[in-house]
């Protein structure tokens with residue numbers, strides 16, 4: 001049976017990730033070696049491609065032991081403590097923090113850097129321990145309250161002012177639920193401000209992605225296992241087309257899925273490289 005296989009034109013790296021990879025490749029072309037704090041992108045195949053060119057992924061612990069080297073900070077951003085460590089160790093930073101994340105860090109810092117008597121509780125709707133969230137919490141000397149859903153709102157004092165922000169890759173629907181729940185529980189007359197800081201590169205994609213997912217019998221969603229953005233977008237595809245499979249690369253395709261589908265859509269997260277989706281297409285056509 002002839003198969004119709006289509007790659008979603010809008011899937012793939014967002015400009016934040018494209019810029020980080022470009023900066024890494026520029027440095028690698030010149031010197032053949034560069035450290036990167038954490039995975040440059042949540043996609044192990046792309047990390048491997050760059051590692052082959054000389055990129056070395058390091059942890060925060062490694063950073064504190066290194067001296068006089070160049071280190072790339074990825075699109076997720078870092079807390080101020082990372083910059084301090086780099087400075088005291090003579091480390092040159094190549095800063096690839098995405099401008100959208102940088103703006104969010106600055107806004108949170110501005111909310112926090114007021115007289116303590118005026119300071120609201122800073123609440124971040126996001127994933128605890130996620131690199132971007134750590135960078136955001138760092139703007140408040142660790143005081144921001146991170147909540148992953150409305151069940152965690154008990155940590156918040158509704159008798160005191162609240163400024164709510166969101167990690168850039170969270171879902172708009174979830175954020176709206178949090179706003180509604182806080183509004184419902186706020187003590188009368190107490191200030192509550194919410195800032196929708198969700199990246200439109202992620203949230204605007206949902207509608208188009210769902211349209212794409214419904215137009216195929218089988219959808220292969222290609223994303224690294226560590227990508228939060230990937231999990232969110234995959235869930236949206238699965239919601240409209242239950243025959244959606246999450247795969248990390250072409251190796252994970254099962255022939256049985258392909259045999260049963262006449263039309264197959266390939267899409268991915270903002271951390272999915274285009275070449276990986278092309279690989280998936282070649283694999284399908286070869287089965």
Ligand code: SF4
Pocket residue numbers: 014015016017075076098099100101168169199200201202270
């Ligand atoms: S998803 Fe948005 S905020 Fe995150 S790196 Fe990409 S462009 Fe920047």
